[in-house]
Amino acid sequence: MSTVLVTGGSGFVGIHAVLQLLAAGHDVRTTLRRPDRQAGVLAMLREGGIDPAGRLVFFTADLTGDEGWREAVTGCDYVLHVASPLSTTVPKDEDEMIIPARDGTLRVLRAAREAGVKRVVITSSLGAIGYGHPPRATPFDETDWTNLDGDDVQPYVKSKTLAERAAWDFVACEGGGLELSVVNPTGIFGPVLGPDFSGSIEIVKLLLSGAMPAVPRIYFGLVDVRDVVDLHLRAMTAPEAKGERFIAVSGETLSLLDIAGVLRRELGPAARRVPRFQAPDWLVRLAATGVPMLRYTLPMLGKVRKSTSAKARRLLGWQARSNEEAILSSAESLIRLGLVKA
Template identity: 75%
Template structure:
């Protein structure tokens, strides 16, 4: 089978992607910023049921530095660029997110081109598609790009949009035959394998912990991390995926209140701290004066951004899990791993 480099092996999507690559018999190498984190990756892979976790190779590389990327990509057939720079949703300087996202993506692509990798699959985001637009009833699809000049487009959507744009431009101008495909997930849920998980899962943990007395009026599309990993593998090998981007969403959007009600209905006493009510917008604006997370949520209040994964389903025969299954799998994993209050 092929040798595949997965950037960001400690990340939530990264480790699930490695799991599926191993299950398919691929040889896997992954990057970590700190070599000490390799043991954490192996522990999460074993939690996910991998019998060959100790056979994963590791390379030390950081998105903000040139060192290590040439060695990481050497001898690989494919690269799955899943790693994303760390940072707040609303940093004081938006370039704290934008520069490492864009420049890190270019570092990976240069290394892949020079190593004569066949194809790179970049993990972008729905944030590079559905932000900065007026309300619309039509679901967003892959033909749309986030409008960076639109109102309330914060640092994270900017960073994902500019990084993806840079990837397409690089392959067109300097790729030298390197193929590119892009996956654009909505909010990613699914089973946690350890303390490293997506910000979306932080919502479930906050609900289970009772960290918010009432939930904000926010809606989002959902997708299971196992299905995101599966889509990466399909985009890696399918001839139809060359030069394409694929929006990853399971179905209809959900509100945080709908998620909370589902948890209470299905988990019984384990969901006793989950709030029952939705906070009015004025309360969120008041909280935003002193709470950075509430401040980050303000541009999302009341906005419903529907999206469709018809392209991935039709072109790559991708079949995602439903919203209820992924939400319950998320909650049950957090409880099993002791990552929520007992």
């Protein structure tokens, strides 16, 4: 078994990565911005049914500074670079997201190169692939890149695009023998292990809580966090994954109204607050003047982005859970942990 560093181990994808690596028998290290997050990580691992038993080591490191990265990566065979700035609102200055994402990625890559790491797998996003383009019927694939001049390119999308571009440029020009693979997930759903979860899970929480009387007309692809991590682990060791990027999407693109329908159909009384109607775009735009999270959705109104994970299935034998399972496991875990009222 190998020694693997997971950056951002307290985050939603990060904790599931630590969980699966430990379950597979690897020795795991993870970085946290603050050492006081260790207890929370251990609690989430227990919720996931794993006792690290001395095989997990914590390091303090932040994407905005050099301290701690060399120590964290020395002696590692692989690195899963999962950590990235994330916000459910639009920051006043886009550099608040762009600079930590891009410069943090380069910090991790430099440390990995100097430590003789074999391969780094970076968690990018469909945001680096499918935005800034005119409407199209054909699915986006790994040959596509987001057009940063498009009118639907939010700071988060820009940060993921620029960070991934910088990673590929670094490995091509300065990487030495370092190998790189990239995973580009769509909206990440799946079981919550604690209070840290993705923006996609926040949507499920809002639907269940009745915070939205009607849903905006937005669409996205889904994937379960467990399958995102499984793809990372396959990309970590498979020879075929060297120098490749892989979209992670489980099925058809869904609307928020479709997601609400799954919750109402399958959860019974627990979904009694879930909205039944789709709001007209003009009403969403009006409401967004007073609701920061809605402002984040405005460029997405009515835009359907299809994508395909055929490459991951073909090259790596990857299989994903259904959209329905990803949605329901999100909701059921939120309810079980008391993070939303049933």
